[in-house]
Amino acid sequence: MAQPQKVRVKNWHPPGHVRAPMYLRGKTGEIERELGPFGNPEELAYGHKASRRRLLRVRFTMGELWGAEAENPADILEAEIYEHWLEPINAS
Amino acid sequence: MPHDHPDHSHDADGLSPSGHPYRPDQDHKLTRWQAMEIAMRELLVEKGIVTAAEITATVEQMDRRSPADGAKVVARAWIDPDFKARLLENGTEAIREMGIEPGVLKLIAVENTPDVHNVVVCTLCSCYPRNLLGLPPDWYKQRAYRSRVVKTPRKVLAEFGLELPEKVQVRVHDSTADMRYLVVPGRPEGTDGLDEAALAGLVSRDAMIGVATARHP
Numbered sequence: 001m002a003q004p005q006k007v008r009v010k011n012w013h014p015p016g017h018v019r020a021p022m023y024l025r026g027k028t029g030e031i032e033r034e035l036g037p038f039g040n041p042e043e044l045a046y047g048h049k050a051s052r053r054r055l056l057r058v059r060f061t062m063g064e065l066w067g068a069e070a071e072n073p074a075d076i077l078e079a080e081i082y083e084h085w086l087e088p089i090n091a092s
Numbered sequence: 093m094p095h096d097h098p099d100h101s102h103d104a105d106g107l108s109p110s111g112h113p114y115r116p117d118q119d120h121k122l123t124r125w126q127a128m129e130i131a132m133r134e135l136l137v138e139k140g141i142v143t144a145a146e147i148t149a150t151v152e153q154m155d156r157r158s159p160a161d162g163a164k165v166v167a168r169a170w171i172d173p174d175f176k177a178r179l180l181e182n183g184t185e186a187i188r189e190m191g192i193e194p195g196v197l198k199l200i201a202v203e204n205t206p207d208v209h210n211v212v213v214c215t216l217c218s219c220y221p222r223n224l225l226g227l228p229p230d231w232y233k234q235r236a237y238r239s240r241v242v243k244t245p246r247k248v249l250a251e252f253g254l255e256l257p258e259k260v261q262v263r264v265h266d267s268t269a270d271m272r273y274l275v276v277p278g279r280p281e282g283t284d285g286l287d288e289a290a291l292a293g294l295v296s297r298d299a300m301i302g303v304a305t306a307r308h309p
Contacts, residue, residue: 020268035270057271072246074261075245075263076262076263077242077264079265080268082269086189087270
């Protein structure tokens with residue numbers, strides 16, 4: 001089986017309605033599964049004709065999200081992130 | 093506290109004779125959004141797009157949704173491994189197969205096992221699988237739950253009375269976009285003889301959010 005694709009959530013701070021939570025921005029995780037294309041909420045929120053964007057579930061470790069403050073670094077958090085918020089991290 | 097003291101009124105302490113606080117009448121001006129809702133509804137009715145009866149029927153239909161539907165799905169998954177596999181593979185299609193119309197719901201079911209405990213939150217707002225569970229509890233929508241369960245899930249679960257051993261991995265699911273989540277709790281021991289309806293009776297709303305386990309019979 002292929003290794004899960006590693007991705008980083010972009011550390012963008014655009015104004016307006018976005019659905020990438022602040023606490024995940026800049027954090028690295030792995031694609032857990034692909035959910036297919038959905039209307040981009042950043043356009044839908046303003047009544048615009050929305051483009052279709054791939055939505056992905058990304059798995060983060062609590063250690064990655066909270067560092068030394070994590071209760072148990074091996075615990076997991078999963079969230080849905082649109083493709084335009086993700087940048088791939090190539091295995092070095 | 094409720095008590096009989098005919099010599100004085102209870103208005104002074106703000107409690108009704110049965111000991112409950114009075115809820116003030118809503119005599120304040122309508123908020124902008126209340127006014128907008130009424131204007132939109134009246135226009136839709138006036139223009140013949142919907143009738144008032146249809147609006148009431150839709151509200152009633154929404155009010156009829158309850159955690160009982162989700163509990164039926166969990167009970168079916170407990171007794172039918174093939175159904176459970178389909179539910180975990182494609183939750184939306186699996187509930188349709190049970191006669192529950194998913195509507196706009198896109199469902200991901202996640203299973204609790206001896207090694208993994210799942211819990212659901214929507215940090216951005218209050219996304220919730222209403223078609224399966226009805227209306228969300230107030231705490232689910234409040235900032236305290238939404239901000240704390242993603243950082244200290246074990247502490248939050250302990251406050252709900254659920255202490256998880258260190259060896260159990262916690263998985264928090266933040267419904268940030270289009271999917272909604274159903275936790276399939278573990279089947280309690282000692283339930284081999286129970287039928288599907290009795291099993292469904294063990295599955296609470298909180299167990300399907302992931303802040304509790306299924307009840308023991």
